[in-house]
Amino acid sequence: MVLAKIRMFWLEYRRDRMAVFGLALVVFFAFIAILAPFITPYDPWSFVSQALSPPSQKNLFGTDKLGRDVFSRVIWGTRVSFIFGLGAATISGLIGIILGAIPAYYGGWLDDLLSRIYEFILVIPTIFLLILIIAMFGSSIYFSMAVVGLTMWPYLARIMRAQVLSLKSKAYVQASIGLGASGIRTLFKHIIPNGIQPVIANITIQIAYAILTEAGLSFLGLGDTTQVSWGQILYWGHLHIASAWWNTVFPGLAIALLALGFTLIGDGINNTLNPKMRESR
């Protein structure tokens, strides 16, 4: 039943060429992330060639100021950026789904209170909130990941809430309640599984957003300097932009491609779910 649904979904999804391209990009980077220790030609932390030497056969993407191989560092950074994006979006997704669905289902003061909380988070300019918290509490990568996740969930909760409100009055949901199923059971068995697709599309787009945010924070000097993330490579690289463009171009290209992959998947899921929008895409 579930498999059949996924199959149906895939048959629809693969008709969208850009969405398939996005999936290919993400799968490509996922392989790089998993295989990173086996495919990096050099240790990403150690000196291999003269500092700031341009791309060559020995160092495909050139070297950085400390003579480290940029190609190896970009490959290694795939892991860090992937984990950052997936982690932040997972935190945002779990909170968004639960805090979007439960209050909407039960209604009352809890629903009012939570709507106020989303509104509060949505009116704060996110970049300054992240800067404030990370500047004051430290910039370890897992902490930043959690904070980024905590600023993103209200967008998802809002979508989940709308879905629950519209599904609540559907006949099969009413039937489940009428047959004596508990509220939580009805919610998790019938409502969430049927209403979650647009939330998943947005979680995918948030992965892209989180990866871009990590890069932006690193660029502002709020990155985790103990990690080889794409944002860190770019941050240290751009200081030599006038003499060594390769330190800036390659890590940025990697960020853009992976973010593009996740964005296209998110758009693809949305288009598959609303065939009406597709002709209009």
Place this chain on the structure above:
Amino acid sequence: MNGLRRYIARRILEAIPLIFAIIVFNFVIFHIAPGDPTSYMMAGSGVAGIDPVVIEAMKKRWGLDKPLLEQLVVYLSGVIRGDLGYSFFRNKPVSEVILERVPATLLLILPSACASIVVGTLIGAYLAKRPGSKLDSTVSTFSSILYSVPVFWLGLILLIIFAFGLKLFPSSGMVSPIGEYAGSVTDMLQHLFLPSLTLFLTDVPIFIRTARASVIEIMREDFITTFKAMGLKENAVLYKHALRNALLPTVTIAGMLLGFLLTGAVLVETVFGWPGLGRTTYEAIYMRDYPLIMGIFVFSSIVFISITLVVDIVYAFLDPRVKYR
């Protein structure tokens, strides 16, 4: 009209507790952050060698020797009077530092925002004529790409090409748009071009997408079909009637866009050394100038809330269908 007036009053009343909440939130943050609040307040004063008299005065000024609740009251009343603290690094009140930098940021943001609204909306409306056409899918691919490119990286790439490669534009060096150090207008425009182009390129896809989706939606409505049946030219229907109605969603995303613009401004100003609020934020992070970081947070949140409020009110004026709930 009475309903509208009541709606405006209610929206203003709702904004006030939000602003209070932001200020309280900021207060809580710097009290639960690791370390002594005094050391944050006085960051940059070289706390070790500082005169104990100054520390005492500072503690007294912020009521740091009093119970927490009283400190909160002192802090709140300070912020309401426009006192956001003191930057020891710059030896100036935080509010003065911020206000000095606002004009440069506006000079950077406003022209590129206006250009991206106009150009993006027109392109979006044009694409809506033939959804799914070759041109349509090409543009939509390009906008997905622009959306995924980190804004500061795009700025850096433009620098590599136009400033270091072709040497057409300066890479940085903008001093100030106003005051005694202001350069000539040509000089200013030269400095403005690359950062504005960067912001324009990252903002334009949002408007293309929004305008396109809403024009497609509107073109399906009965009144448009009626116009077409009456024999009006397609372009006349599109630009005169559909586009006008389709502009409303563009107004609603203005709030979201503002967040985008601010984020873009912080990063782009840092790339190009543009002397605005964003660059100041970067410097404050770099120097760990906590009073300035907190001040910028409170200031930008208040601006953000106010603009969202204005947008909502404008929207209510424009669209009579808005229910004044």
